Amino acid sequence: MERRVIIFLVLSLIIVAGYDYLLKQLGIVPSATEEAARQVDSSEKPSSTMEGQPAGPPATGSGAETKATGSEARTGDISPGGHESSAEQIVTIETDLLKVELTNKGGVIKTWQLKRYSTETQTGPQPVQLVYRGGQFPGPLSLRVSDEAATREMQQALYRVEETGLRLDPGHPTGRVTFTYRNPKSGLAIQKTLGFRHDSYLVDVEVKTEGVQGPVNVGMGTNFGIIEWGEGFIGLIGPASMVDDKIEKETPEQEAERSGTVQWAALQDKYFLSVIIPSQGTAVQVKKESERVVSSQVKVAPPAGQPVKLQLYAGPKEYDTLRSFQIGLEDTIDFGWFIYGSWSLVKMVAKPLFSVLRTINEVTHNYGVTIILLTVCIKLLFAPLQYKSYKSMKDMQVIQPKVLALQEKYKDDRERLNKELIKLYRDHKVNPVGGCLPMVLQMPVFVALFNILYMTIDLRQAPFFLWIKDLSVPDPFYVLPVIMGATMVLQQKMTPTTLDPTQAKVMLILPVMLTFLFLTFPAGLVLYWVTNNTLTIVQQFVTDRFIFKRPGPDKTAAAEAATQA
Known part of the structure; x- marks a missing residue:
């Protein structure tokens, strides 16, 4: 015996010793350096633009950095306090913890850098970048409804930008960015408001819609929060969610949906995660785009005429921070493997x-x-x-x-x-x-x-x-x-x-x-x-x-x- x-x-x-090594040698699982280098290289490439388009006037928010990139898309009406957008504009928000870039094309997150954490690349240490740049997927906070035409319009439109106080510090602890889009012909109107804090990875998000029927799906983006896919001897990497007070961590073969009261939905790796915390979530949908690419979205059905309210956390798996939300997020840290x-x-x-x-x-x-x-x-x-x-x-x-x-x-x-x-x-x-x-x-x-x-x-x-x-x-x-x-x-x-x-x-x-x-x-x-x-x-x-x-x-x-x- x-x-x-x-x-x-x-x-x-x-x-145990050979499995991870074999996967890396076969190219099935990338090393942390290769994954980080890929994301850095992708983020350095210019976004898809069309030459010869006129650049919009620069934004003038307090302490904000806004730049135009000349992208062709549908232009919305002008509303008081907004800026006319005939080209893609990038709004930069910087705090002690974060450097975030938002684009008015779809009103989504373009980059999300954690200033206190770095990852090794072929060009040296770089700030951790949580936004996946490896393909043409809808970005974090993209919207989807049952009408596919309206969905394409929401995701491709150039929103007007209104921002205040975007270089945050103890003297200016909060800031807000508002994206507005209105199409009189289709009756579609969207307003997204993002509220930032100087000492937090948490963002308050409010979405108002007109001219759409049914619930609104708020996308978490693709691999948003996953920077080291496949790395690690233990622990689960990919989607996680809490629905009806039950936590589930799994990557589906194709698509999966969990219906019920959604406390939160996340995409995670060993050390980082992004998570949407809706006030009235009714379902979580997860889709496997490819072998190491997953996306997730939360379905929200607010009462008629009421805005969609939620919170977005994208940052490190700091136990005290996650526990402070008192919704079980600290359980995304795998203490219980055996x-x-x-x-x-x-x-x-x-x-x-x-x-x-x-x-x-x-x-x-x-x-x-x-x-x-x-x-x-x-x-x-x-x-x-x-x-x-x-x-x-x-x-x-x-x-x-x-x-x-x-x-x-x-x-x-x-x-x-x-x-x-x-x-x-x-x-x-x-x-x-x-x-x-x-x-x-x-x-x-x-x-x-x-x-x-x-x-x-x-x-x-x-x-x-x-x-x-x-x-x-x-x-x-x-x-x-x-x-x-x-x-x-x-x-x-x-x-x-x-x-x-x-x-x-x-x-x-x-x-x-x-x-x-x-x-x-x-x-x-x-x-x-x-x-x-x-x-x-x-x-x-x-x-x-x-x-x-x-x-x-x-x-x-x-x-x-x-x-x-």
């Missing part, structure tokens, strides 16, 4: 552990040091359990020759063998599962900490020391994974085992396999593993040296042996 377990573990590690059916248990452990991690960091201001201190605390907490586990393994090692003798003697009588083994364990007061039970009790804590270090944005761009500048990415020189492999070998040599010599040698393959696996893991996670292994080695050394002293030679047994000789 033990041989089968070893083969299973080795094959599992090969699959095995099927255990998510609630791991999540219940992970959230308090995450709170402790951040509390320690408020003192150390270095997440590398914080990880080491937290690992020490956990090790001390579980020291009694680990002592019992180690003692049980030692006891089993002592009686192992007698176990082998019984197995040989009663190899053809399984029932008698079991009775004799039970008697042997009872006589020597040994519990054969005593070495495993403490480890099982510790497992939820270790898995919860694994999830925290792998999934939370707190470690992103967090330096440790010397060459480790970011604990959320792999060690660039592979120093920590190599140290981890060495400590695993040493730990195996020191741990009592009941395996025969051949099986023990086979088990030495595991540290090698895990070392190669951990080459791709975040440095913060590997640092935890190295610290845990080192503390285990120290604990085993102290236990062997000062607690389980090796017994001296049995003089009575030696005398009997001499007499018989």
Whole structure:
């Protein structure tokens, strides 16, 4: 049985280690650098324009930056306070957190940069860009109704722009942009108002419509909020939504719709997300455009004559920020990954552990040091359990020759063998599962900490020391994974085992396999593993040296042996 377990573990590690690598080599899953470079290159390309079109007059909003790009589209009426638009205009909103560009073509978001977060590209670090620029898809906050002609008109029209206070700071904490479009011939009229805050990723959105029937679908755009598609060993990337108080995270094969009371709908990756929070949402529609391209929209049916009101959040998965909305958005952070059916248990452990991690960091201001201190605390907490586990393994090692003798003697009588083994364990007061039970009790804590270090944005761009500048990415020189492999070998040599010599040698393959696996893991996670292994080695050394002293030679047994000789 033990041989089968070893083969299973080795094959599992090969699959886990090779799967992500194989996908990247085949080009099915891009690396984070390739994905970021693609988005940066796409965003640097000029938008589709037609030469020779007259440029509209510049906007004159307070502190705003507006530019024309000469795009041909339908022109709306002039309303008081608006600007006539015969060309596409880009309005820039800048705060301490964001730099956003809005286009009056469709009144949608053109770019959304997070100023406090960066991603590595071929040209160096660039601000995180949440708007997908890889295809001709409707942008975030695009509108759709049941009438396809009206939908095309909404999405292609050049809206008039009215803006105020768009360079926001503590002295000018709020700002507003209004897009207006009216077509007297069709009777279609649209007004979008976006309200920004200087210290928030949250935007208030209000949409008024005339001349349309039925509900209005507000689009989240395509891959808006997803910058690292396919990256990560755990965690779900793509659409997520809460409908009728139930969270669902899945990417459909083609299209999917969830009807009911919509609390929110999101597109997410490991560290970032965009989410629409409607006041009166009735359904969420998700569409898979291609292998790594998804779009989502929220259907809203307000009372007759009432505007569509919603909020848009596009930013990092900061736990406190998401939790402050009190609508379950913090559950988009995957604290509960483990095995099927255990998510609630791991999540219940992970959230308090995450709170402790951040509390320690408020003192150390270095997440590398914080990880080491937290690992020490956990090790001390579980020291009694680990002592019992180690003692049980030692006891089993002592009686192992007698176990082998019984197995040989009663190899053809399984029932008698079991009775004799039970008697042997009872006589020597040994519990054969005593070495495993403490480890099982510790497992939820270790898995919860694994999830925290792998999934939370707190470690992103967090330096440790010397060459480790970011604990959320792999060690660039592979120093920590190599140290981890060495400590695993040493730990195996020191741990009592009941395996025969051949099986023990086979088990030495595991540290090698895990070392190669951990080459791709975040440095913060590997640092935890190295610290845990080192503390285990120290604990085993102290236990062997000062607690389980090796017994001296049995003089009575030696005398009997001499007499018989």
